[in-house]
Amino acid sequence: MRRLFGSLVLSLALAATPALADKASNTVRFAYDQAPESVDPLFNNVRIGVIIGAHVWDTLVYRDPNSGEYKGQLASAWRQIDDKTLEFDLRRGVKFHNGQDFTADDVVYTLNFAAKPENKVTTQANVSWIARAEKIDPYRVRIVTKEVFPAAVEYLAGPVVIHPHEYYEKVGPKGQNEKPVGSGPYRITSHVVGKSVTLERNPDYFRDSPKGQPAIGKIEIRFIPDGQTRMAEVMSNGLDFIMSVAKDQADQMGAVPFLQVVSGETMRIAFMQINRLPETPTAPLQDVRVRRAINHAIDRDTMVKQIVGTGSRVINTICFPAQFGCTDEGATRYPYDPAKAKALLAEAGFPNGFEVDIVAYRERQQTEAIINYLRAVGIKANLRFLQYAAMRELIKGNKVGLTHQTWGSFSVNDVSAGTPVWFGFIGEDVTRDPEVRDFLKTGDTSVDPTARKAAYKTALSLIAERAYAVPLYSLPTYYVASSDLVFKAYPDEMPRFWEMSWK
Amino acid sequence: MSAQIAPPVRTAAPAAGRRRRWARQGSLVIGGGIVLAVVLVAVFAPLLSPHDPYAQNLTARLIPPVWYPKGSWLHPLGTDNLGRDYLARTLYGARISLLIGGAVALLSGIIGTVLGVAAGYFGGRVDLVVTFLITVRLALPVVLVALAVVAVVGGSLPLVILVLGLLKWDRFVVVMRSAAQKVRTLDYVSAARATGASTPRVLWREVMPNVLPFLIVTATLEAASAILLEAALSFLGLGVQPPLPSWGLMISEAKPYMFFSFWMIAIPGTCLAILIFAVNLLGDGLRDAISPDGRNSP
Numbered sequence: 001m002r003r004l005f006g007s008l009v010l011s012l013a014l015a016a017t018p019a020l021a022d023k024a025s026n027t028v029r030f031a032y033d034q035a036p037e038s039v040d041p042l043f044n045n046v047r048i049g050v051i052i053g054a055h056v057w058d059t060l061v062y063r064d065p066n067s068g069e070y071k072g073q074l075a076s077a078w079r080q081i082d083d084k085t086l087e088f089d090l091r092r093g094v095k096f097h098n099g100q101d102f103t104a105d106d107v108v109y110t111l112n113f114a115a116k117p118e119n120k121v122t123t124q125a126n127v128s129w130i131a132r133a134e135k136i137d138p139y140r141v142r143i144v145t146k147e148v149f150p151a152a153v154e155y156l157a158g159p160v161v162i163h164p165h166e167y168y169e170k171v172g173p174k175g176q177n178e179k180p181v182g183s184g185p186y187r188i189t190s191h192v193v194g195k196s197v198t199l200e201r202n203p204d205y206f207r208d209s210p211k212g213q214p215a216i217g218k219i220e221i222r223f224i225p226d227g228q229t230r231m232a233e234v235m236s237n238g239l240d241f242i243m244s245v246a247k248d249q250a251d252q253m254g255a256v257p258f259l260q261v262v263s264g265e266t267m268r269i270a271f272m273q274i275n276r277l278p279e280t281p282t283a284p285l286q287d288v289r290v291r292r293a294i295n296h297a298i299d300r301d302t303m304v305k306q307i308v309g310t311g312s313r314v315i316n317t318i319c320f321p322a323q324f325g326c327t328d329e330g331a332t333r334y335p336y337d338p339a340k341a342k343a344l345l346a347e348a349g350f351p352n353g354f355e356v357d358i359v360a361y362r363e364r365q366q367t368e369a370i371i372n373y374l375r376a377v378g379i380k381a382n383l384r385f386l387q388y389a390a391m392r393e394l395i396k397g398n399k400v401g402l403t404h405q406t407w408g409s410f411s412v413n414d415v416s417a418g419t420p421v422w423f424g425f426i427g428e429d430v431t432r433d434p435e436v437r438d439f440l441k442t443g444d445t446s447v448d449p450t451a452r453k454a455a456y457k458t459a460l461s462l463i464a465e466r467a468y469a470v471p472l473y474s475l476p477t478y479y480v481a482s483s484d485l486v487f488k489a490y491p492d493e494m495p496r497f498w499e500m501s502w503k
Numbered sequence: 504m505s506a507q508i509a510p511p512v513r514t515a516a517p518a519a520g521r522r523r524r525w526a527r528q529g530s531l532v533i534g535g536g537i538v539l540a541v542v543l544v545a546v547f548a549p550l551l552s553p554h555d556p557y558a559q560n561l562t563a564r565l566i567p568p569v570w571y572p573k574g575s576w577l578h579p580l581g582t583d584n585l586g587r588d589y590l591a592r593t594l595y596g597a598r599i600s601l602l603i604g605g606a607v608a609l610l611s612g613i614i615g616t617v618l619g620v621a622a623g624y625f626g627g628r629v630d631l632v633v634t635f636l637i638t639v640r641l642a643l644p645v646v647l648v649a650l651a652v653v654a655v656v657g658g659s660l661p662l663v664i665l666v667l668g669l670l671k672w673d674r675f676v677v678v679m680r681s682a683a684q685k686v687r688t689l690d691y692v693s694a695a696r697a698t699g700a701s702t703p704r705v706l707w708r709e710v711m712p713n714v715l716p717f718l719i720v721t722a723t724l725e726a727a728s729a730i731l732l733e734a735a736l737s738f739l740g741l742g743v744q745p746p747l748p749s750w751g752l753m754i755s756e757a758k759p760y761m762f763f764s765f766w767m768i769a770i771p772g773t774c775l776a777i778l779i780f781a782v783n784l785l786g787d788g789l790r791d792a793i794s795p796d797g798r799n800s801p
Contacts, residue, residue: 231762248565248584252763299561306561307585368745369585372559375746383744384657 026217035223057161057182109165214498247309250478264489265311272470273403275430282401291467293344295334311476325415325456331464353378360404431468531788537781554588592748604726610668615675623683716793723786
């Protein structure tokens, strides 16, 4: 059997011998599991769409991923006119892929289009802060926000891209998806909906862009849902780059000579929601001792080391450590202690444990490990592994006691994009503590950064003390690529092909 | 009854016939032997297995079986992706497979026998209704219905047994119906009726014992098919749920590892193949042994 397997690996390796072919044609072949509904960033809410969008379109502002500093991209400079008005000087000499010049009209048209709710931009939170955009002269615009909105520049550096106004007006979001025109470092030369997207270097990309001039000539993106197929393709040299590879598979592929494995932490955190509401299907969870027992039952350090992977770290509060306002200072910690967990369960009147349903939608192996840890202290957790949408319905309907949840905060570096989503009385809040909600609200709406931090700190320690959730760890992501490719992993899970090159 | 099951003794059989009979008994002995062995393994799993099949040890994950250089006798078949002993899980997996096979065959056998014997014995309108039910049932693809039910209600061991049991009675009905039709016309049934026996008594004392062999054969074949279906459902994530050690589930969990840890998928896969092979062999052997004159029929 081993000999048979050895020959399998050998034949794969032999098939992969002409590894230079793609370095020679300067093409990166990349596969992703799902296809975007639209490549137009305004009508997309999945990772691959964000990746394509950042290559094909430019934004007014660029956030340098290394320093976190904002740099002018389509804008050359900007200033705050009053509390609600920002003024942007636009860059001259920028051309869209169809040859049209970039001017103030494009900015005004795109922002006003996106701000109108009837145009149904997919993630309204990305654009709903815009009141209107005004043209001052062909290379100067003003953007007025509905309320004081300090994060405006962050959004203008992210999902709010600028479309060519004449073309966009003519073809609309549908045409922009089929034959996209942007101003970014790459242009789309072919888009077979649901199957593949081909990007080619934009030869007229403007010199001063903070993204720099791309070195890779062509990027072929294919949508391959099955992880094993992507693995097989990368091992037989049918692909040069894949991402979101599970740790074990990445570790194994690291041994293949013509592949490299790169991993890094992401902003996505994993945690467990505990339904303690009066409507909970699992009454024992209403007892704080039971919730603390669950916290003590799980060995997060070992999980991080053994199955989560390099780049991950244990968290003690429900937020990503680098986010503004996130801290675990003063928060109750629950070290791994199964004996104490059992004692707490006995004290709460459940010496033999109880049964509970747990729902999950990704990282199934980690959920199974959690289930086994719970089993070891007597809690019998039944797994229901579902699609995200189906899982949300169950949580909202109080149908499950425990949820293995993950959250990426839309890569926003502020607790306001994370913790309040789960403890601020919004749909999937299954703890609903008014005290916690009020502190979070104070944190979200205060102007003074010190006051914000103090409020968030109190909220986070209340959540920890009352054991409303089980903080687990940050999730890493693994990239597997041809060993000739030079690239870097960023916490926002965005491969930047414009920075990549060949060895 | 025992006279029916034992193969008829012939004094001067030709060489070819002798060989064929040996092969017949061979399949009975081999199939029965393997099935018996699996049953014993399943029953004595707690004694045989060196570890708790649920005990995970994240620091001892993905240890290969002992015949690999990195393997050790501590875990003769290695450990899975959560560091659970693979031998223990394989042994306990036999329990799940046999339980599913047995329970589904029992449940669908009861439904099928009641319907089939009733249709075959009474004929007429009862037969029409039952034939209609068979047609309806045959129009439903088992896997599709099972997938839909499990997707809506959520997978669990009792549910899988119930769904498969309520879907797999069609072959029982067909076989029992034609067997009962045949038996109904025989002299001893007429004789029993002539002596004034009640219908239940005739059914229970005269018809049932004579259709039982067919029932046993059908049950073995259906059990094999149920075991395979459970594995398929579990592989798709819609059968029994983790951490239960089902062979189908083990194959499913091993799928991401198949390029580099082929043994993970090969061990439960081989066990499954051997068990199905043995049950089918046993069914064939039983059929030939029970009805020597029907051995050439398909």
